[in-house]
Amino acid sequence: MDYVLSLLGPLAQGAKVTLTLFVITLALSVPLGLALALARISSWPLLSGAVNGYIWLMRGTPLMLQMLFIYFALPFVPVIGVRLPDFPAAVVAFALNYAAYFAEIFRAGIKSVDRGQYEASKALGMTYFQTMRRVVLPQMVSRVLPPVSNETITLIKDTSLIYVLALNDILRTARGIVQRDFTTTPFLVAALFYLVMTLILTWFFQNLEKRYAKHDD
Amino acid sequence: MMISPNGATSDRTPGTMISARDIFKSFGSLHVLRGVSLTLRKGDVTAVIGPSGSGKSTLLRCLNHLEVIDRGTIEIEGESLAAAGAGGASKYVPEAEVRRICRKMGMVFQSFNLFPHMTVLQNIIEAPMTVKGLSRDAAVPKAEELLRKVGLLAKRDNYPARLSGGQKQRVAIARALAMEPDIMLFDEPTSALDPELTGEVLRTMRQLADEHMTMLVVTHEMGFAREVANHVVFMDEGRILEEGAPAEVFGAPAHARTREFLAHML
Numbered sequence: 001m002d003y004v005l006s007l008l009g010p011l012a013q014g015a016k017v018t019l020t021l022f023v024i025t026l027a028l029s030v031p032l033g034l035a036l037a038l039a040r041i042s043s044w045p046l047l048s049g050a051v052n053g054y055i056w057l058m059r060g061t062p063l064m065l066q067m068l069f070i071y072f073a074l075p076f077v078p079v080i081g082v083r084l085p086d087f088p089a090a091v092v093a094f095a096l097n098y099a100a101y102f103a104e105i106f107r108a109g110i111k112s113v114d115r116g117q118y119e120a121s122k123a124l125g126m127t128y129f130q131t132m133r134r135v136v137l138p139q140m141v142s143r144v145l146p147p148v149s150n151e152t153i154t155l156i157k158d159t160s161l162i163y164v165l166a167l168n169d170i171l172r173t174a175r176g177i178v179q180r181d182f183t184t185t186p187f188l189v190a191a192l193f194y195l196v197m198t199l200i201l202t203w204f205f206q207n208l209e210k211r212y213a214k215h216d217d
Numbered sequence: 218m219m220i221s222p223n224g225a226t227s228d229r230t231p232g233t234m235i236s237a238r239d240i241f242k243s244f245g246s247l248h249v250l251r252g253v254s255l256t257l258r259k260g261d262v263t264a265v266i267g268p269s270g271s272g273k274s275t276l277l278r279c280l281n282h283l284e285v286i287d288r289g290t291i292e293i294e295g296e297s298l299a300a301a302g303a304g305g306a307s308k309y310v311p312e313a314e315v316r317r318i319c320r321k322m323g324m325v326f327q328s329f330n331l332f333p334h335m336t337v338l339q340n341i342i343e344a345p346m347t348v349k350g351l352s353r354d355a356a357v358p359k360a361e362e363l364l365r366k367v368g369l370l371a372k373r374d375n376y377p378a379r380l381s382g383g384q385k386q387r388v389a390i391a392r393a394l395a396m397e398p399d400i401m402l403f404d405e406p407t408s409a410l411d412p413e414l415t416g417e418v419l420r421t422m423r424q425l426a427d428e429h430m431t432m433l434v435v436t437h438e439m440g441f442a443r444e445v446a447n448h449v450v451f452m453d454e455g456r457i458l459e460e461g462a463p464a465e466v467f468g469a470p471a472h473a474r475t476r477e478f479l480a481h482m483l
Contacts, residue, residue, distance in 0.1 A: 117332065
């Protein structure tokens with residue numbers, strides 16, 4: 001028991017890295033995903049085509065590859081080449097990757113809003129922008145909560161991929177201790193950390209859903 | 218109600234609210250409107266009747282730009298919405314102008330199209346606040362007045378999902394009226410309702426007609442067309458076959474298709 005308690009300190013340090021990556025990724029990829037979704041449904045074929053290609057690229061290659069590329073290869077790319085430190089490189093890769101998934105979720109949510117809602121808004125004199133902001137997006141939000149919750153839970157576990165940039169998140173910290181102490185207990189404690197975070201997320205989204213469901217009964 | 222002989226001249230007589238001339242509209246190879254001309258004067262209550270697929274709903278939707286016409290002209294209260302452009306195709310005024318002109322018309326849909334995430338009151342104050350820039354304090358009393366008028370003030374804080382079809386449609390009417398339109402367009406407002414709920418909606422519409430609102434009503438309610446409208450238009454296959462006072466159209470239809478249709482409906 002004392003041994004388990006002694007693990008909490010180092011793993012909490014790792015959790016800080018995990019959670020920082022998680023929060024920054026969400027804060028960047030949700031708005032970016034929304035922008036991509038709106039661009040994807042735009043009537044301008046060049047824009048929607050470009051976004052389509054972007055989504056294909058981001059969903060079509062492993063996140064780990066994207067992270068390695070941004071950290072190791074991006075500095076050598078002409079014009080846009082920048083050298084990013086390890087953590088920012090991970091943040092950029094995660095945000096760009098998750099934005100692509102969120103874009104498709106948001107697009108599905110926007111598409112699910114009835115055409116009559118657009119017509120009613122237009123007949124009342126609202127512009128496209130006003131229609132989106134006041135009528136379509138609020139309805140989209142309640143419909144995408146389940147898949148967004150799913151995606152968020154995946155993200156909290158995907159953060160463990162940053163071990164490839166030698167960043168000490170929960171899992172890499174645990175692995176370090178496992179190798180040092182010749183016991184697998186740290187893995188179990190790490191699993192508990194993930195489970196608790198997932199539990200909190202699940203609870204959070206269930207409450208959001210309840211709040212948004214009030215007009216559906 | 219006048220139709221100019223060649224259908225091309227602009228109707229600028231005072232009191233003309235809607236003047237549509239020679240409207241053509243196709244969806245792909247389907248010709249939905251084939252040269253329809255329609256005039257609405259201030260205070261007119263015009264009922265458009267006809268079989269399904271005759272183009273009556275499309276005509277209504279063309280008037281407030283929910284559909285874009287291929288050929289023809291539309292003027293709303295003397296202002297051009299769509300004019301004849303090069304090569305015969307219609308040319309619309311710029312988008313902001315279209316929006317401004319179309320705000321003179323309120324629209325009520327068959328499927329209500331209330332905003333489900335807003336309460337009844339929020340549904341009504343939304344456009345006055347967002348579009349007209351009214352403050353909440355100014356918009357709410359007006360909305361409550363309209364709700365009282367349609368008999369639903371008690372439902373102001375309910376969400377649409379809690380209302381019956383008839384109540385939803387009355388809220389939709391109040392929502393359209395909140396923008397203070399000069400003309401009200403009704404697209405089969407009672408077709409989605411259970412028969413026992415149509416009465417309350419028709420009563421609200423009759424009340425509006427009594428207040429001299431200019432109304433264009435696409436409907437299958439022959440009773441309403443006969444009793445409330447002062448003008449009836451019969452459409453078939455994208456054309457207006459016959460129009461006139463209700464007594465004429467219902468009492469002595471000139472066209473065989475009209476007689477056939479009315480025999481089915483009555």
